[in-house]
Amino acid sequence: MAAHSARPRLTVLSGPSGVGKSTVVAHMRKEHPEVWLSVSATTRRPRPGERDGVHYFFVDDGEFDKLIANGELLEWAEFAGNRYGTPREAVMDRLGAGEPVLLEIDLQGARQIRESMPEAQLVFLAPPSWEELVRRLTGRGTEAPEVIERRLEAARTELAAESEFDTTLVNTSVEDVANELLALMRVA
Numbered sequence: 001m002a003a004h005s006a007r008p009r010l011t012v013l014s015g016p017s018g019v020g021k022s023t024v025v026a027h028m029r030k031e032h033p034e035v036w037l038s039v040s041a042t043t044r045r046p047r048p049g050e051r052d053g054v055h056y057f058f059v060d061d062g063e064f065d066k067l068i069a070n071g072e073l074l075e076w077a078e079f080a081g082n083r084y085g086t087p088r089e090a091v092m093d094r095l096g097a098g099e100p101v102l103l104e105i106d107l108q109g110a111r112q113i114r115e116s117m118p119e120a121q122l123v124f125l126a127p128p129s130w131e132e133l134v135r136r137l138t139g140r141g142t143e144a145p146e147v148i149e150r151r152l153e154a155a156r157t158e159l160a161a162e163s164e165f166d167t168t169l170v171n172t173s174v175e176d177v178a179n180e181l182l183a184l185m186r187v188a
């Protein structure tokens with residue numbers, strides 16, 4: 001098979017908090033439930049409606065320490081006061097079975113994946129503008145003002161790192177971006 005038609009097997013989706021990563025992925029998976037998304041572990045408290053084992057594995061600091069110590073995380077990072085990590089085994093099982101895998105993680109995690117799995121494709125989701133990013137993050141209504149500030153501070157660093165990624169998608173239309181991501185993953 002020609003190299004250009006090979007299916008990319010691991011795709012990392014990153015971008016500043018509030019840009020719409022979860023919204024795009026949820027839209028994509030409604031049409032294509034076969035796209036497997038890694039469920040991360042986090043020390044963040046659940047938001048209303050978030051379910052353990054579905055949106056995240058919600059753990060305390062001690063449990064997260066153990067995941068790190070036991071080598072159970074493929075990557076992990078501290079983001080805006082909480083820790084987040086990708087459980088290694090489930091990802092490796094899927095990749096071993098030849099299935100496409102999607103990670104939705106922050107810039108620090110994307111950099112770690114680039115180091116450990118250079119064959120992964122890194123996709124950056126960018127906002128149409130800074131003002132729109134602030135509007136989305138604030139409008140979501142899930143974070144206190146001081147947490148929004150921390151996330152926006154991190155967003156400046158993340159936006160400055162766009163050139164480290166293989167591809168940038170601008171999230172103007174959820175549907176368009178979901179289709180572009182599917183095409184990059186060779187699912188549709």
Ligand SMILES: Nc1ncnc2c1ncn2[C@@H]1O[C@H](COP(=O)(O)OP(=O)(O)OP(=O)(O)O)[C@@H](O)[C@H]1O
Nearest residue numbers: 016017018019020021022023136140171172173174
């Ligand atoms: N294309 C879009 N146009 C307008 N609003 C959007 C668009 N995409 C997402 N949103 C809205 O922006 C807000 C943030 O989206 P979402 O929670 O998916 O972001 P995220 O990147 O996953 O954030 P985080 O990294 O903090 O988890 C939500 O209220 C969502 O409905």
Ligand SMILES: Nc1nc2c(ncn2[C@@H]2O[C@H](COP(=O)(O)O)[C@@H](O)[C@H]2O)c(=O)[nH]1
Nearest residue numbers: 040044076077079084085086104105106109
């Ligand atoms: N490095 C990692 N980052 C992750 C992981 N899971 C999620 N995230 C990123 O954290 C921020 C904040 O998420 P939120 O749900 O609290 O809004 C966001 O950028 C996520 O993409 C992970 O396993 N590793």
